[in-house]
Amino acid sequence: MESQDVRRRLPAVGRLLDDPRVSHLIGLYGRDAVRVQARRAVEELRRELGGGRAGGDDDEALMARLCRRIARGLEARLGSGLRRVINATGIFVHTNLGRAPLPRPVVAELVPLLDGYCDLEMDLDSGRRGGRGRGVDNLLTALTGAEAAVVVNNNAAALVLALAAHASGRQVVVSRGELVEIGGSFRIPEILETAGARLVEVGTTNRTRLDDYARAIGEDTALLLKVHPSNYRITGFTEAVDGRDLVALGCEHGVPVLVDEGSGLLTPSDRPQLRDHPSHRELIAAGCDLVCGSGDKLLGGPQAGILVGRRELILRCRKHPLYRVLRPNRFTFAALEGVLRRHLTGDELPLARLWADPAQQRRRLERLAERLAAGCGRGAEVVEANAYLGGGSAPEAPIPGLALALPADDAVLRRLRTGTPAVVGYLREGRLILDLRTVDPADEEALSAAVCAAFEPAATAAGSTP
Incomplete structure (x- = not known):
């Protein structure tokens, strides 16, 4: 038939x-x-x-x-929409995955502030218009010791605003070794040009001395700028000027010093990977006139640009027309305030998981290995692995620790990324590495199910026919 x-x-x-x-x-x-x-x-x-x-x-x-x-x-x-991803890479500030995750209590506090109205710019006591972000500004000054603060959309915006407000049409002195390119192909010389400032390069790529800055200062010098190198490093025959020496030179000539700290480290850290990274508080205490950094890196908050410093300099930035263009919305202010309050009270933030107690790390990994053995019969081994701060912070300073390893290939890695929930790990010598230091403990069960699903034979066949 x-x-x-x-x-x-x-x-x-x-x-x-x-x-x-x-x-x-x-x-x-x-x-x-x-x-x-x-x-x-x-x-x-x-x-x-x-x-x-x-x-x-x-x-x-x-x-x-x-x-x-x-x-x-x-x-x-039309796109698939943003998806939640379990980050098992061990890189905390993972730019491709949204940088630092907000603490869950902060996220819970955001809901009533976002699904209704809030006193973003109203003084409820007087009923009159108030200053946007006044609570955040006060928290930043308390944490950094600065006289005043202002918040914009990101750190590049903070740098542009400071340059436009204080150096438009005038000269800014920068070491050639700090003329870096940051994420998204934004280059320091182009940022200065956008702000209307004129770049004066001093020193060489690998060596810049205080005398180089001193010889470049003239009547038209508006700022001395020091830039955090992010992921860029020069090693060997090098020399750079310490921020304190630059401040002393600036005071001698009456030229303000602007430091792009970059990572948003507000207060000093005793972690080995951050001991040599100057915090906002240390830079302000050293006499820096303006300091800027990111809100979504080491600070652990939403994307934002943090600018702190002398009151009259911050006020000039706030009055500049660009501030209206660059100021954040209520989500940013609400999330940033929630995170800053936790900095102030000393509450633990997700970043602290990078330095988890080794015994605690091992218990979490062994628990996951047991789940995988019971759920899909996969054997896994606890191995040594390095985690990283990410986001250009201490790129050459790994954080030793433990991770879980199990045999896998690129196909498994792809199925993990495209599964539900999506999981991002990495391969090392033919094994899938899952680092739980960047995984919220509440996600461990979902992680186990996702890994088992990625190893199922049916996972390959399911997507084979168009």
Whole structure:
């Protein structure tokens, strides 16, 4: 008996829209977009099948193929939306994964401030308009010892604002060894040009002395700028000027010193990887006139640019027209205030997990290994592994510790990234490395399930047919 034309068995669009594998997409893309994509997928498959007869695909296989096509087509056209990712790389400030995670209590506190109204710019006592971010400014001055503070969208914005407010049309002296390129291809010379400042380079790439700065200072010098090198390092025959010496030179000539600290380390740290990294408090105490840094790196908050320093200099920045362009919204202020209060009270932040007690690390890893053995029969071993601060902070200073290792390849790594939840680890010598120091303990069960799913044979076959 001749088999039926397979095209007659293609499902109707309405049936596709009712399938749970497609219906959940309506909440992400809207019913009209999903309906259009479903029709397109059916027509494309109909043309591909041509006049062919039924092959090996039964009705359910055809349905599954169409559901996958609809989802992939919508994702290609409209994106898939941001997804939660479990970061098992051991890199805390992972720029590709959103940098520092907010503490869960801070996230919980944000909900009532975001799903309704809040006193962002109102003095509830007088009923009059108040200053935006006044609470954050007060917390920053308390933590850093600065006279005043202002917050903008990111650290590059803080640097641009300070330069535009104090050096537009004038000269800014910078060491050639600090003319770095930061994330997103933004270069220090271009930032100065955007702010209207004129760059004066001093010293050489590997050696800059105090005399180099002194010889460059003239009547048109507006600022002495010192820049954190981020991931850029020169080793060997090198020399750089200490911030304190630069401050003394600036005071002698009446030229303010602006330091781009970069990482948002507000107070001194006794961690070995950060002992040589000057904090905002230390820089202000050394006499620096302005200091800027990031809110979403070592500070552990949302993306923001932190600018602290002398009151009259900060006030000039606040009055500059660019401040209106660069000032953050209520989400940033609310999240930043929640994190800063935890700095003030000494509460532990997620960053502290990088230096977890070795015995505690081992217990977490052994617990995960037991879950993997019970859930999918995978043997795992606790091994030594280095974690990193990330985000350009102490790139040459690894944090020794432990991680979990199990045999795997690139295919497993990809299935982990594309699974639910998405998991990002790394391969080392043919083994998958999972570092729990960057994993919230509340995510351990989900991590275990995701790893087991990535090793399932069906995981490969599920995505093989378009």
